[in-house]
Amino acid sequence: MAINQEKAAAVPPEEAEAPGVFVRFREYVRRNALLNTTWRIGVFTVGATVLAGGVFMMIAPGPGILGIIVGLAILATEFAWAQRALHRARAAAEKAKEKALDPRTKKRNTILGVIGGLLAGAAVIAYLVIYGFALPWDIRDFTPWN
16 A cells, blocks of 8 residues: 555646546445445355356356356455455466476376377277167167177
């Protein structure tokens, strides 16, 4: 805050920019206790919903990490604990990125991906050799040695 006050003192009043509409609105809301509480409840509700959606998407299809970070960012606009959690999440994401970009890890992941793809292809070819183009729910006898 001291840096911002120093900058404000260094700029002559006629050259200072007027605060934006959102800044003036938030100042107005913060001055009124009921409006401020209502605003914080709304931010908490939206942020918690997005955060919960991100956590849910960790086990369901979807960008779970992105949902968690966006939810924390929404909460961090009003709550200090969310700012700290967001800072730790960003640090963990940066650490994971550095680990993923490590050449040895990248090479290992490429090799594992290729082996997994080959195994999946072999499984599909084996299925087609044994059962032909019949769909799994149309197969009457599952024994492959007929």
